[in-house]
Every structure is written in structure tokens, then in C-alpha cells.
Amino acid sequence: MGLVCVFVNQKGGVGKTTSAINIGAFMAEAGKKVLLVDFDAQANLSSGIGANPPKPGIYELLSEQATIEQVTRKTAVKNLEVIPTDHDLSGAAVELIDQKERHFFLKETLAPVKNKYDYIFIDCPPSLGQLTMNGLAAADSMLIPMQCEYFAMEGLTKLLETTGRVQKDLNPSLKISGIFFTMYDPRTRLANDVIKQVSAHYKGLVFNTIIPRNIRLSEAPSFEMPISLYDPQCPGARAYQALTQELLRRDNMGGKHGS
Ligand SMILES: Nc1ncnc2c1ncn2[C@@H]1O[C@H](COP(=O)(O)OP(=O)(O)O)[C@@H](O)[C@H]1O
Ligand SMILES: [Mg+2]
Known part of the structure; x- marks a missing residue:
């Protein structure tokens, strides 16, 4: 059975999309x-993975204008596929979700292909709105990227409160796979303080691997490549590879999400 993981954080620019692409690519390279x-x-x-044009995509799938086979594309990485989206999704999906079983829309849409994959990664928008709720309702586990900054802790508290409500009302088997730090700059004292504080407070949830700030990671999407193809030896690539291995080890150690 495939595991559905959501990359979630209501804050924008914390590394959700970068992490989904790069962990996805390293998972695929590891044979998943x-x-x-x-x-x-x-x-x-x-756009970062080169799904051009993005239509038909997730909106056409949700609105039953296209089948899941029609919207699923191959990428430059073997074993890595993508269902893209375009700017229509926000307004359109809210209408759609309002019409039907609101929170379970994505879950039902992905159910037929869950067994075809080892992992399905959902890249959520920077909010706790309707789309993210659909992501959380569909997921076996959550991966939470965090920037090492002052307000990170507050944001995390709110996110975990929401998670509690989702577990109670929508998805009792939702697990928190873990929290990981991104865009780390070792020169700032604040970053180190935040990491210490969050790690102490959420023992066991924080991944050991920390993703450094690395310009190569921000360049790769403009070449439509994950970092594993763009610059596999750069520090950002090595960190995402290590994080992927850590995640695979956690999943193999009986900490299997969603079971
Ligand atoms: N570790 C990193 N080092 C440098 N730049 C990064 C790193 N991670 C992400 N970025 C860049 O920061 C911006 C925000 O990242 P993104 O993954 O899009 O965040 P989110 O999806 O949470 O909004 C993007 O321009 C991305 O290329
Ligand atoms: Mg994003």
C-alpha cells in the first residue's frame, strides 16, 4: 500500500515545494x-519539475474532465511521476469542494492509484484552507518543513492544533512523520537557538538532517530539474539525500505511517 504524505506548513517560503520535489526525486532514485x-x-x-503545459492537471481530474491516467506525467527522473496544476486551482477547487464531500475529495480521487506507488507526495499551499484540509484528510502522514526563525514555533503550535482537530474529525490515522529544518544558515545564532528549542519541545519528531541554505537548490527549478540531476554533489543535494534516507529508515522501522 502506498503512503500518502503531505508537505504542510501554513507559512509560505519555508521549503515545502523544494522538499517535495527533491525528496521525491531521491526516493525515486532509491527505487521507490x-x-x-x-x-x-x-x-x-x-513548473519546477517541468510539467509543461500544466493542463490537464489536478483541477481537470477533480472536476472529472480528465482521468487520472490523462493527468499523470512522467518526469526526467525514472519512477517519479507528477500530477501538475495551474493557477485555476484555487478558486475552482473551492467551488468543487463545496459541492461534494468537501474534505474527502482528494482522498477519493487518489484512492484508485494508491497501490501503484510507494509514496504519493502532496505539495500543499501556504494556508490551512480547504485545499490543505483535503491534503490532510487524504494523508497517512505529514512532513513539516520549518525555517529556523523566530516565529516558526508559533506557526508550528497552530499547525499542530489543526492537526489534532483533523485527527479527531476527519482522519484518525493521520500521523506526523516529522519536522525538519530548511534554509539553515549556521552563522546565525538565532537559527541554532530555534533548532534547539524546537528539538527539545518536540523530541522524537525532529529529523536529524538539516537542510542548509544553498543557492543551487533555488536554481534547480528554473532548469526544471530536481537537485539530484542539477547538481548531485552540492551540499543541498547531499542534505536532501540524507533526509530521504532518514525518512526511509523511519518508515521501515515499524514507525510505518497510517498503519
Ligand atoms: N535550502 C534552500 N536554500 C536556498 N533556497 C531555498 C532552499 N529551499 C528553498 N529555497 C528557495 O526558497 C523559496 C521558497 O521555497 P519553496 O520550496 O517554494 O517554499 P514553499 O513551497 O514552502 O512556499 C524558493 O525560491 C526556493 O527555491
Ligand atoms: Mg510551495
């Missing part, structure tokens, strides 16, 4: 079959 789902109308994942 992975589907990326772009569930953010900003469509950064779609």
Missing part, C-alpha cells in the same frame, strides 16, 4: 515509485 501531486495554485512544483 513516487507520485508528486501539485496542490498549490501557485504551481511552483509543476
Whole structure:
């Protein structure tokens, strides 16, 4: 059974999309079959992985204008596929979701292909709105990227409160796979303080691997490549590879999400 993981954080610019693409690519390189789902109308994942044109995509799938086979594309990485999106998603999906079983729309849409993949990664928008709720209702587990900054802790508290409500009302088997730090700059004392504080407070949830700030990671999407193809030896690539291995080890150690 494939695991559905959402990359979630209501804050924008914390590394959700970058992490979904790059962990997805390293998982695929490790022999896992992975589907990326772009569930953010900003469509950064779609353009970053080179899904051009982005239509038909997740909106056409949700609105039954296209089948899942028609919207699923191959990428430059073997075993890595993507369902793209475009800017229509935000308004359109809210209408759609309002019409039907609101929160379970994405879950039902992905159910037929869940067994075709080892991992399905959903890249959520920077909010706790309707789309993210659909992501959380569909997911077995959550991956939370965090920037090492002052307000990160507050944001995390709110996110975990929402998670509690989702677990109670929508998805009792939702697990928190873990929190990881991104865009780390070792020169700032604040970054180190935040990491210490969050790690102490959420023992066991924080991944050991920290993703450094690395310009190569921000360049790769403009070449429509994950970092594993763009610059596999750069520090950002090595960090995402290590994080992927850590995640795979956690999943193999009986900490399997959603079971
Ligand atoms: N580790 C990193 N080092 C440098 N730039 C990064 C890193 N991670 C992400 N970025 C850049 O920061 C911006 C925000 O990242 P993104 O993954 O789009 O965040 P989100 O999806 O949470 O909004 C993007 O321009 C991205 O290329
Ligand atoms: Mg994003």
C-alpha cells in the first residue's frame, strides 16, 4: 500500500515545494515509485519539475474532465511521476469542494492509484484552507518543513492544533512523520537557538538532517530539474539525500505511517 504524505506548513517560503520535489526525486532514485501531486495554485512544483503545459492537471481530474491516467506525467527522473496544476486551482477547487464531500475529495480521487506507488507526495499551499484540509484528510502522514526563525514555533503550535482537530474529525490515522529544518544558515545564532528549542519541545519528531541554505537548490527549478540531476554533489543535494534516507529508515522501522 502506498503512503500518502503531505508537505504542510501554513507559512509560505519555508521549503515545502523544494522538499517535495527533491525528496521525491531521491526516493525515486532509491527505487521507490513516487507520485508528486501539485496542490498549490501557485504551481511552483509543476513548473519546477517541468510539467509543461500544466493542463490537464489536478483541477481537470477533480472536476472529472480528465482521468487520472490523462493527468499523470512522467518526469526526467525514472519512477517519479507528477500530477501538475495551474493557477485555476484555487478558486475552482473551492467551488468543487463545496459541492461534494468537501474534505474527502482528494482522498477519493487518489484512492484508485494508491497501490501503484510507494509514496504519493502532496505539495500543499501556504494556508490551512480547504485545499490543505483535503491534503490532510487524504494523508497517512505529514512532513513539516520549518525555517529556523523566530516565529516558526508559533506557526508550528497552530499547525499542530489543526492537526489534532483533523485527527479527531476527519482522519484518525493521520500521523506526523516529522519536522525538519530548511534554509539553515549556521552563522546565525538565532537559527541554532530555534533548532534547539524546537528539538527539545518536540523530541522524537525532529529529523536529524538539516537542510542548509544553498543557492543551487533555488536554481534547480528554473532548469526544471530536481537537485539530484542539477547538481548531485552540492551540499543541498547531499542534505536532501540524507533526509530521504532518514525518512526511509523511519518508515521501515515499524514507525510505518497510517498503519
Ligand atoms: N535550502 C534552500 N536554500 C536556498 N533556497 C531555498 C532552499 N529551499 C528553498 N529555497 C528557495 O526558497 C523559496 C521558497 O521555497 P519553496 O520550496 O517554494 O517554499 P514553499 O513551497 O514552502 O512556499 C524558493 O525560491 C526556493 O527555491
Ligand atoms: Mg510551495
